[in-house]
Amino acid sequence: MSDNQSLSELYLTGSLPPEIGVTQLPQTLKMLSLAVSKLEHDPMPDLGKLPNLNILRLFARSYLGKEMTCQSKGFPVLRVLKLWMLEELEKWTVQEDSMPRLRELEIRRCEKTEQKLMVGGG
Structure with missing residues (x-):
């Protein structure tokens, strides 16, 4: 899949085989939606390296991890970042200088997630 350098939008529904994980996504992606992907390892470090990603939507059971x-x-x-129904997610950490252009954040039904928001220097 990483060879398809003209792909800019991708919506994947269903489990991703380990050999196709998020590291195999094209660097040209501008929009990515995942649903029921059942990822067990934190996808954010790899997804954060996609240089053109404008919109990321992680829908129900796309990620099964706790952090x-x-x-x-x-x-x-x-x-734009949308996190919906990540039922096992307990802790979400956003390090300094991550997502500097974020304008829209939507979190729905991530009921185990810690409800803390820090803005600015802490």
Whole structure:
């Protein structure tokens, strides 16, 4: 899949085989939606390296882990992030300098997630 360098939008429904994981996605993606992907390892470090990603939507059961981290300098052009029904997610960490262009954040039914929001210097 990583060879398809003209692909800019992708909506995947269903489990991803381990050999196709998120590291195999084209660097040209601007919009990515995942649903029922059943990812067991935090996809954010790899997704954050996609240089053109503007919109990321992680829908029901796309990620089954308990922790997710958006690393520093990750998601350089991301404007929209939607996290829906990530039922096992307990902790979401956004490191400093991650997602500098984020304009829209929507979190729905991530009921186990810690409800803490820090803005600015802490």
